[in-house]
Amino acid sequence: MRVKAFQRIRSFLLVRLESISMTSKMQVFTQKRNPITGSTEWDVQHEDYDFHQEIARSAFADMLHDTERNKKYHRALQLAIEKMHEAGKKANVLDIGTGTGLLSIMAARCGADTITACEAFKPMAECCLKILQRNGVADKITVVPKRSTDMTVGEDGDMKEKANILVTEVFDTELIGEGALSTFSHAHEYLLEEDCIVVPDSAVIYAQVVECPTLQKWNKLNDLADEDLEVILRTPQKxxxxxxSAAVHDVQLSQLPRHAFTELSDQIPVFYYDWSGRSPIDMKRTVKQEFTVSNTGQAQIVFMWWELNMDPEGKICLSCAPWWAHPDADLSSDRPQDSIPWRDHWMQAVYYLPQEITVQKDSEVSLVSCQDEYSLWFYLEDEKTKRKHYKRPICECGVHMSISRTHVSYLNDGKRSKKLLAQLKEDLVADAVVLDLNGSSFLGLAAAKMGAKTVYIIENMNLNIGILNDYIKENDIQNAIVLPEVTDEVLEKITNVVCDPNFSCAILPWENLKVAYLLYRYRSKLKDFVPVIPESCEFWAMPVEFQDLHKIRIPLGMCEGIDMSIFDSLVESSRVISDAEMEAQPLWEYPCRCRGVPRKIIDIHFKDLKVTYACDGANPIVDSKSEGSHSVNGFAIWAVWIVGGKPISSGPVEWPVVGDRVNWDMHTRQAVKILKTSKIVSDSDKWSYQVACDLEKGQFNLNLDWVNEES
Structure with missing residues (x-):
């Protein structure tokens, strides 16, 4: 499953108490942190909130929509069962981690003699039983609600005899991150016959060394420079x-602009995994491979992907390669990335090399690939850089522990920084006393270097404070003071307020309205007409047609001829209880088309904290120039920050044209509402929104939907 950071990490404290409702059901208080106010708040939730959240999170999303995956598993199963029967043996199938039972049902339809399916997640095991019943195969498949490593074989065991066919899908972006190595090892030792057939039979991990300044912005902080390229803040040497961090950065690499990276190596097969049992599985290993450098450049990053050989003969291959290395890509197409299967459960991985090395074309260097039971990491060596040990890299500077990769890339966005610095230079008065509302950025420290008398920076997270102090020391800043909270005495001195409008704790775009909330709190103590950067904020929304992203939420219905409606109902009911309608996504990775003119829905001016709601009404899906009907499967929402009267967008980098693909900002995430089903719309269809913003309480609520013409 995808590792990506788009799921919020929250701490839930559960307290049960009787509801006063007639049904006498229990309810749950969930404790969560309001990212705008920073305070802890309580929500009353369904008594099985955690239970339903776990179901919603384990929905397999686009995995079961992956037609190529499904068909190749089906064909490999068919061949394995036929091979057993041709050898005069029964085909006894074990399905580990069956989930909905899809692979087990395939095995039944292929003529397997016995099928045992294990599923440790009890709600899914119960759902699987109902799906088997619905599809008329409940009598052919035994469901064991256990982990495979807890299963037993014998007269009184979970299986009467060992299986001779194993089918399983226990892979993630790193291939082995979900415990595939231990799962296969245990199965071969305790659950499978010696001459069994395994689907898939084997796997290969590929690596490619590249120079990619674009993605390197997600990894290390650059010096902060103004529009004249003068360095304002030096990044500390540490x-x-x-x-x-060795943690994998999973990315839809096929959406990375081709000009953004230079290949320094061909694709290199670094690890081979034999799932069949013919050779032992290593839980830990290091492989060093020499290769010839294909282009001169700065070796910064390793791209990684893998492929599965579904059958022992290697005739059925399932590749997760990006388009330029994919065996099925149409390289003659204008968009070859659209010619390969789309997946969000198995993406490509990015690993940042612990040390950059300049390499010359045609020179020989070594790629060192390291693997433990659950993860991978890489080193690069030339004649000058040799190591005795290849331990897993660990962050020692604090940045990789306290700041998300998306926020690091935001801080490295030079175009945005230069606009903020230019306005800061213009606004600073003589003997300026500056208040910086965002300690997870460096605008306040920049003000200290640009001539402010004193700068007060609000920050209460210890890791962020440590980073600020490192910058203060590196740049010999004497006039910056970091405070967990600002006092009335300090507020009365302030001549300028600055806030880089992207907080490290923010996930959804409106969570950056912390700037407005803090200004509301402090406004009675601040002098009149104190200049504020940014001066205002706008939120925009538009209907879109996602090319693929909607697959993570839409129902399955029929999947490979198998009725999955029971699973759809289970997931949908759990989502209603546990999931918010809006989620954050880095839309540069997920192509979509604009299906309606963007609409500004709210405007907040920080000078007087005036909130202006755009006229709430019906908005046409398409403009007057468009003809015919179009498909809409979601809405996108983003913020625009006004600095010096000019917009800085955290959404489209250029104005969207109805019907065209949208070019999204790569350094922020946008809010998305994915519709349960795609809607075919025409000029007569309209959408509406309801928005409420309470600066005093730090609350922002938004709802987007279709206009009900009948009402």
Whole structure:
């Protein structure tokens, strides 16, 4: 499953108490942090909130919509069962991690003699039983609600005899991150016959060394420079030298602009995994491979992907490669990335090398690939850089522990920074006393270097404070003071307020309205007409047609001829209880088309904290120039910050044209509402929104939907 950061990490404290409702059902208080106010708040939730949240999170999303995956598993199963029967043996199938039972039902339809399906997640095991019943195969499949490593074989065991066919899908972006190595090892030792057939039979991990300044912005902080390229803040040396984090960065690499990286190597097969049992599985290993450098450049990053050989003969291959390395890509197409299967459960991985190395074309260097039971990491060596040990990289500078990769890339967005710095230079008065509302950015420190008398920075997270102090020391800043909270005495001195409008704790775009909330709190103590950067904020929304992203939410219905409506109902009912309608996504990775003129829905001016709601009404899906009907499967929402009278968009980087693909900002995430079903719309269809913003309480609520013409 995808590792990506788009799911919020929250701490839930559960307290049960009787509801006063007639049904006498229990309810749950969930404790969560309001990212705008920073305070802890209580929500009353369904008594089985955690239970339903777990179901919603384990929905397999686009995995079961992956037609190529489904068909190749089906064909490999068919061949395995036929091979057993041709050898005069029964085909006894074990399906590990069956989920909905899809692979087990396929095995039944292929003529397997016995099928045992194990599923440790009890709600899914119960759902699987109902799906088997609905599809008329309940009598052919035994469901064991256990982990495979807890199963037993014998007269009184979970299986009477060992299986001779194993089918399983226990892979993630890193291939082995979900415990595939231990799962296969245990199965071969305790659950499978010696001459069994395994689907898939084997796997290969590929790596490619590249120079990619674009993605390197997600890894290490650059010096902060103004529009004249003068360095305002130097990045501390400890941050430049830090090995970073070994945690995988999963990315839809096929959406990365081709000009954004330079290949320094061909694709290199670094690890081979034999799932069949013919050879032992190594839980830990290091492989060093020499290769010839294909282009001169700065080796910064390793791209990784893998492929599955579904059958022992290697005739059925399932590849997760990006388009330029994919065996089925149409390289003659204008958009070859659209010619390969789309997946969000198996993406490509990015690993940042602990140390950059300059390499010359045609020279020989070594890629060192390391693997433990659950993860991978990489080193690069030339004649000058040799290591005795290849331990997993650990962050020692604090940046990789306290700041998300998306926020690091935001801070490295030079175009945005230069606009903020230019306005800061213009606004600073003589003997300026500056208040910086965002300690997870460096605008306040920049003000200190640009001539402010004193700068007060609000920050209460210890890791962020440590980063600020490192910058203060590196840049010899004497006039910056970091405070967890600002006092009335300080507020009365302030001549300028600055706030880079992207907080490290914010996920959804409106969570950056912390700037407005803080200004509301402090406004009675601040002097009149104190200049504020940014000066205002707008939120925009538009209907879109996602090319693929909607697959993570839409129902399955029929999947490979198998009725999955029971699963759809289970997931949908759980989502209603546990999931918010809006979620954050980095839309540059997920192509979509604009299906309606963008609409400004709210405007907030920070000078007087005036909130202006755009006229709430019906908005046409398409403009007057468009003809015919179109498909809409979601809405996109983003913020625009006004600095010096000019917009800085955290959404489209250029004005969207109805019907065209949208070019999204790569350094922020946008809010998305995915519709349960795609809607075919025409000029007569309209959408509406309801928005409420309470600056005093730090609350923002938004709802988008179709206009009900009948009402």
């Amino acid at each position: 941050m430049k030298d830090c090995a970073g």
